[in-house]
Structures are given as C-alpha cells and as structure tokens.
Amino acid sequence: MRTKKYSSYAQIDRELEILKIERELSLQKLHFEIQDVKENLEPKNIVRGIIGSYTPIILGPYGKIIGLVIPFIKNWIFKKRGR
Incomplete structure (x- = not known):
C-alpha cells in the first residue's frame, strides 16, 4: 500500500x-x-429451507403422483390403527 502525503x-x-x-x-x-x-x-427456517428445496420436485411431474398416493x-x- 502506498503511503499518503x-x-x-x-x-x-x-x-x-x-x-x-x-x-x-x-x-x-x-x-x-x-x-x-x-x-x-432457527428450526422453523431450517425446515422451511428443506421444504423449499423440494418444492420443484413436489410441484413437478411427481407432484401429481404424490398427490394421488398420499390419501391412499x-x-x-388409519385402517391399521383401527384393527
């Protein structure tokens, strides 16, 4: 560094x-x-970040499949718990 005068x-x-x-x-x-x-x-922001990274997968082509499979x-x- 140059010295200033x-x-x-x-x-x-x-x-x-x-x-x-x-x-x-x-x-x-x-x-x-x-x-x-x-x-x-903070835990809520860590979870939000993880979910945010999977959003394209959930909303992409697999989103419809996941949406159909989750209710089943x-x-x-619930049926297993009832037995």
Whole structure:
C-alpha cells in the first residue's frame, strides 16, 4: 500500500473521518449478517429451507403422483390403527 502525503491537518482529519465512517458501516454490515445467520439457524427456517428445496420436485411431474398416493397411504395407516 502506498503511503499518503498530506499537506495539512485538515486533510488528515478528513481521512480519519472517512475511515471512521467506513469502520462503522463495516460493523453494521457484520451485525446484520450475524442476525441473518441466527435467523437461518432457527428450526422453523431450517425446515422451511428443506421444504423449499423440494418444492420443484413436489410441484413437478411427481407432484401429481404424490398427490394421488398420499390419501391412499393415509387411509392405510388409519385402517391399521383401527384393527
């Protein structure tokens, strides 16, 4: 990195103020990223993410087959419990 040469204290102060603002922005960005990670690790969001990854399969060509098979499986389970 090149060293900067300043001709006045005002330039130094301005550069320090810019660096301070950049640091605050970086800290805020880090804070928001940590919050996003915490939210993504909540159980409801993990389940939602898993379901979301299978949505194309469910809505795709297998969706109709699954939609037809689920009621039969459900009825079979309830009949077995009734015995």
